[in-house]
Amino acid sequence: VRVFVDKETASKEAASAIAQLIKTKNSKGEKTVLGLATGSTPLQLYAELIRLHKEEGLSFKNVITFNLDEYYPMSPQSEHSYVHFMKENLFNHIDIEMENVNIPDGTISKEEVNDYCASYEKKISEAGGIDLQLLGIGRTGHIGFNEPDSDWNTLTRIVTLDPLTRKDAAKGFGGIDNVPTEAITMGVGSILKSKKIIMMAWGEGKASIVNEMINGIVTDQVPATYLQLHQNVAVYLDREASTAL
Numbered sequence: 126v127r128v129f130v131d132k133e134t135a136s137k138e139a140a141s142a143i144a145q146l147i148k149t150k151n152s153k154g155e156k157t158v159l160g161l162a163t164g165s166t167p168l169q170l171y172a173e174l175i176r177l178h179k180e181e182g183l184s185f186k187n188v189i190t191f192n193l194d195e196y197y198p199m200s201p202q203s204e205h206s207y208v209h210f211m212k213e214n215l216f217n218h219i220d221i222e223m224e225n226v227n228i229p230d231g232t233i234s235k236e237e238v239n240d241y242c243a244s245y246e247k248k249i250s251e252a253g254g255i256d257l258q259l260l261g262i263g264r265t266g267h268i269g270f271n272e273p274d275s276d277w278n279t280l281t282r283i284v285t286l287d288p289l290t291r292k293d294a295a296k297g298f299g300g301i302d303n304v305p306t307e308a309i310t311m312g313v314g315s316i317l318k319s320k321k322i323i324m325m326a327w328g329e330g331k332a333s334i335v336n337e338m339i340n341g342i343v344t345d346q347v348p349a350t351y352l353q354l355h356q357n358v359a360v361y362l363d364r365e366a367s368t369a370l
């Protein structure tokens with residue numbers, strides 16, 4: 126657990142860890158597989174990656190990405206989609222090949238969704254697994270959209286969103302009634318298979334759930350506690366998010 130003076134400093138540190146990983150992998154002629162998150166938490170990190178690309182020539186040509194989740198149903202054209210979010214905040218500003226970008230498809234039919242989720246999981250394995258997974262945390266203790274009751278071995282699947290998660294998303298959607306009730310998310314088990322994880326949390330509002338994640342008993346009622354079982358997790362906090370530890 127590392128506590129930084131502010132989220133900007135923490136985000137720069139996380140971005141530099143990613144840049145280092147990409148360079149090391151490049152020097153071995155290997156691709157880097159990144160697991161990406163949405164929400165407000167990684168915004169400064171993505172801004173710093175864009176800066177590193179524009180000002181220091183960091184290339185994403187050999188990077189493959191898998192996003193954690195997408196609302197369901199959700200059109201990729203919608204301003205609420207995570208596809209839109211990722212393009213606006215990262216992909217449109219770097220040299221990544223869009224064929225290397227993977228985000229769960231919120232348009233898949235209910236009949237096909239289980240097969241689709243299995244294929245998403247398979248694609249991650251075929252890429253060699255995730256080298257570095259970025260995570261934020263929801264106030265329910267969710268990682269990705271793995272809400273309470275999500276077990277340690279869950280894989281990519283369709284889930285029902287917790288009312289608190291929908292409430293937290295309501296502002297961006299112009300009211301809770303517009304927030305989808307479901308999502309497709311990588312599972313806790315998918316996340317735990319990553320070789321390294323960077324979990325980030327900012328602000329007082331996350332302090333209590335951050336404390337539970339780190340010091341609480343491991344339980345499916347707070348899926349983020351399963352990170353305690355992983356060998357290589359760095360938790361980056363600003364001062365406010367660390368106050369309950």
Ligand code: GLP
Nearest residue numbers: 162163164165166261262263269
């Ligand atoms: C969203 C995302 C999560 C994210 C969390 C926290 O629901 N699906 O991946 O970590 O909520 O959001 P924020 O970073 O805006 O606090």
